[in-house]
Amino acid sequence: MDKVKFTAMKDGDREDYEFLTEHEIEYASKTAERLLGAMVELDESLSGYQVTRLGHSLQSATRAWRDGADVDWVVSALLHDIGDIYAPYNHDEYAAAILRPFVREQCAWVVEKHGDFQKLYYAHHVGGNPHAREAYKGHAYFDDCAIFCERWDQNSFDPDYPHEGIEFFRGMVEEVFARKAYDPAVIRAGERVSLTDPTTAEGRNA
Ligand SMILES: [Fe+2]
Ligand SMILES: [Fe+2]
Numbered sequence: 001m002d003k004v005k006f007t008a009m010k011d012g013d014r015e016d017y018e019f020l021t022e023h024e025i026e027y028a029s030k031t032a033e034r035l036l037g038a039m040v041e042l043d044e045s046l047s048g049y050q051v052t053r054l055g056h057s058l059q060s061a062t063r064a065w066r067d068g069a070d071v072d073w074v075v076s077a078l079l080h081d082i083g084d085i086y087a088p089y090n091h092d093e094y095a096a097a098i099l100r101p102f103v104r105e106q107c108a109w110v111v112e113k114h115g116d117f118q119k120l121y122y123a124h125h126v127g128g129n130p131h132a133r134e135a136y137k138g139h140a141y142f143d144d145c146a147i148f149c150e151r152w153d154q155n156s157f158d159p160d161y162p163h164e165g166i167e168f169f170r171g172m173v174e175e176v177f178a179r180k181a182y183d184p185a186v187i188r189a190g191e192r193v194s195l196t197d198p199t200t201a202e203g204r205n206a
Pocket of ligand 1: 081114
């Protein structure tokens with residue numbers, strides 16, 4: 001069997017759906033590979049900055065790495081703008097949807113809200129609300145998102161910053177997307193992990 005028998009879903013039988021489930025598992029196992037490919041496509045998106053979107057993403061992830069952040073944070077930093085390709089008006093939600101089954105709840109939340117938090121740095125120049133983040137005041141992950149934007153996002157548009165290349169992050173992306181989707185041990189609901197770890201950072205920057 002290499003295709004289902006049905007043309008309308010309601011006519012499918014157990015054999016069809018068992019076949020599809022297997023097919024889906026095989027396809028899902030290649031998610032990391034497809035995402036890394038999509039990252040390379042980001043090289044062509046949104047011009048006007050001094051760095052490409054890929055360059056920006058690599059810079060963010062490199063800064064996270066050099067801050068001693070854990071793999072959830074590094075991969076979240078790498079993918080946080082992947083939504084720019086297909087969802088320019090809600091790129092944050094798009095990226096968060098990709099990450100949510102495979103990273104800590106904290107990281108998915110921060111990626112989802114980073115667009116609003118970033119407004120602090122520029123919205124006043126374009127008639128927007130720089131304090132859009134205030135809508136989330138009191139949220140458990142508010143400070144994490146503020147740190148994410150300050151340390152890894154708003155400053156990662158520097159053409160002279162010596163960042164790592166995409167291959168440096170391949171193993172980390174593969175590790176994260178090989179996890180069991182929505183595993184509570186991965187999601188760790190409500191748990192906060194610091195974005196920076198000076199001891200780990202020291203080892204990585206040695
Ligand atoms: Fe963004
Ligand atoms: Fe960004």
